[in-house]
Amino acid sequence: MKLKNSIVFASMAIVFAACTSDDDNNGGEEIPPSTDVNFSYVTTINAGGTTEISAFDAETNKLFTVNPDNNEVMVFDLSNPSTPSQLGAIDVSAMGTPNSVSIKNGLLAVAVEASNKQSNGSVMVYNAVSQALQNNYTVGALPDMVIFSPDGKYIVTADEGEPSSDYLNDPKGSVSIIEVASGAVFTLTFDAFEAQENTLKENGFRVFGPNASLAQDVEPEYVAISDDSKTAWVTLQENNGIAKVNLASKEIEAIYPLGFKDHSLAENMLDASDKDDMTELRNWPVSGIYHPDAIEYINVDGVSYIITANEGDARDYDAFSEEERVEDITLDPTAFPDAEVLQAKENLGRLKITNTIGDTDMDGDYDKLYAYGARSFSIWSENVSLVYDSGSDISQKVLEFTPGSFNADEGEVDGRSDDKGAEPEAVEVLKVGERVVLFVGLERNSQVMVYDITNPTAPAFIQILERAGDMAPEGVLAIAASDSPTEKELLIVTHEDSGTISIYENQ
Template sequence: MIKKSLTVFAAILLIVSCQNDKDSNETPEVVVNENPSTFKEIGTLTIGGTGAAEISAYDETSQKLFTVNNSSANKIDIIDLSDPSKPVLITSIDLVPYNGAANSVATFNGKLAVALESKSNKQEPGKVVVFETSNYALVKEITVGALPDMITYSQDGKFIMTANEGEPNDTYALDPDGSVSIIDVVSGYTVTTLNFASFSNQLDDLKTKGFKIASLTNNFAADIEPEYITVSADSKTAWVTLQENNGVAKIDLTTKKIMQIFPLGFKDYNLAENAIDISDKDATIAFNPWKLKGMFQPDAISNFEVNKIPYFVTANEGDAREYSAFVDVKRINNAAVVLDPIIFPNAAALKTDASMGRLNINTKMGDTDGDGDFDELVGFGARSFSIWNGLTGQLVFDSKNELDKKAFEFGLYDDARSDDKGAEPEAVCVTKMGDKQILFVGLERADAFMVYDVSNPMAPKHLQTIKTGDAPEGLLFIPASKSPTKRSLVVVSSEGDGTVKIFQPDLD
């Protein structure tokens, strides 16, 4: 428990990661004595079934919540949040006229930006549609890269950015470049879309450090799949997760150029501190070390600064590719997975369901000597959150197996996911509360989020575990300075059951 008065300021929003709650108007600092280890549910609203509550953004000017709803109709649900204990669904924005499917939303100073993939063919360019939050009038439509999966405003509101995943179609006949679009709001919404082709000459070096390029075509620019973006407080730098590729890209927003790709390497599950449960068919939950590596493959990303050093935090979810023309995942017990008999002399025993047999591994990695069998085993995701140096991309901290173990301690661990990604960290958001840096981590398969104090990036402290709706997809932090109640709020959108839940900490 933190026994100290907390000043809540700065706005940070997480939509499967964290964006900042941006507003160009200066908001007076609000001093509230809150304890970030005491968040409790104060309100809930069910807006539909599966897919009904994916990502949410809050508009301070109207005290409304804008939530992506793809359950039955393509729309943005609008929720009155003026009384967070009694959220009310008031209307929706119909997106059918815009010929796109919504993936993400962001707000800034009375404007709502929506990322839409092409409805007719998601390999075609997507678009960003901007609305007024007051009357939902259309402001602008802007063409961006293929399959914009996430959208955010820069801290100063001058830029809108989209992570354009550029997924292939099922046969790989169409495989657009993965890209990042930077929309210059102050210059009439002009757009610059960046791809990663210029880094193809670095492939060999990147691969030695754990970066993954593997597809039917092995086309570098097309194989890159940007997932999520976080923007620095000074709006000069962005970091973008390249989930399937196991990397993070760093972008200079002043020059609008991709500066670096950070390959994230591997996690060693043979260490006791990284022990995990890898079978859903062993009739127990047991965390053990295994001769196994894991790609970090982050989904969401957030950033913060301590002592003038920038850090980014990743939710290491993991993801495979499964198309009719290309599949990179199989269980170890599959007959096509042949283990090197020298490295794995007990291969037959390892392939049983009670051992490693049920685990999903990447089949395009691990044959280090090219003889057709697996010399090492590489899984998807790291079942953790990690903190990285924003300047160098070096790992500063990894939560090891703490997310799974704490989910188990709280009775929330789903053993049916042991063979895949465990508790499955999907979302991260760091915000300043008083003099503390507070991290929220959303766990899609544990139906929970956890709260950490990351003021010391090398030694985060777990504060709380909180139950949510089914499959939380979006986490949104609303600081006291912008909250309807002048108290900090965390809003969780859960796509499994279509619920939106609001949480508030106790006064200290």
């Protein structure tokens, strides 16, 4: 491992628009411009391999980061964040590949997928001080995310249950709840919702895997838990929904379809082409499938909200792929009288869409177009009604504050215009004084956007964080000042493509 301290960090922009709250959320009081949120680069750990999700233990100042390439969890000492040092690693190769970590009350929980992805996975629990294995629990297939409840009573996993590449083995997606005190494991599947499939689909939920039941098709991705540790919300990314789970009764109470985003509205512009030799946001007759990845819970003035990063995700397997480009399909002449113009490469021709919906009258051509992701973050009520969506703000800010603009694949922002854009993947929330701050990791643009969401109905942009050499932020971890070794708020960003972990501090 090498530590880089010499690279100069450029904060890509520090811009804040003062916002005014409404009576429901902040008593009608005006929120003054922020003067206490300004994250600056500290240092980077070049860890090697793939660095994905991290967890921090305030009692030991240890940072635990999964490295799937090496089937291990790396351990770092962050007593001095300017000069972190590696303390070793926890080898989980005997059980499989680590996907996620969480810390609570001196315990480290690691979600581990089996060597055969379609087999049941594990949650391995370690002592954070000694790193000795305490317990090993069996959960559903492909546990992709693990989290402790705030009260430490439960460990919850999102068990994705992905199919094999030939789609002959498609395990049920599930949510597993581990009672820490008793060691009891409850793995909840979605069989009870089979009878609701048609109604759910009519409202924007997607069930479309070859020969898959709803229970098989559901793929839980990420979990957020309420402050009172009673409720979990689970993103069902490919299905375009969120599940609500009662942790006490061990019951999946509801599935909420998220519907679609209308890119013909002025606030929802997008750049749909990577071959137009420009980065220009326009309105198009396209619907965006929210496809949320990460999810966070916050409580503001007694009101509960959940926040999603609307990344987008297509199923693309050897035996089944839903991906099409608009230029390669037949558009209904009534729905799209200007089809020839729309299908030009510089317009909608290059845009990737799903072939599983859109032919509403089943006559072989497309009456509607559905693209992957919403290119935004959204704030929802606890019953998953939309409170706020960032519209095209991420796209606009990326273009505005990225000189020359770049992308992990093409070297330019425009290189991802046809396929989910910047891909908001990670969200994290942190209280800074009286402020509620949101961090949004952009996978394809290798940036982190920072917003003030003290008024959840009117978020205000603060800054973009970016460091040359960091590629594809997978995890964003915020550390409160009260838990930080420097007594200042820290932000830990793990990048899967570059194998780096970058540390930022609030100034």
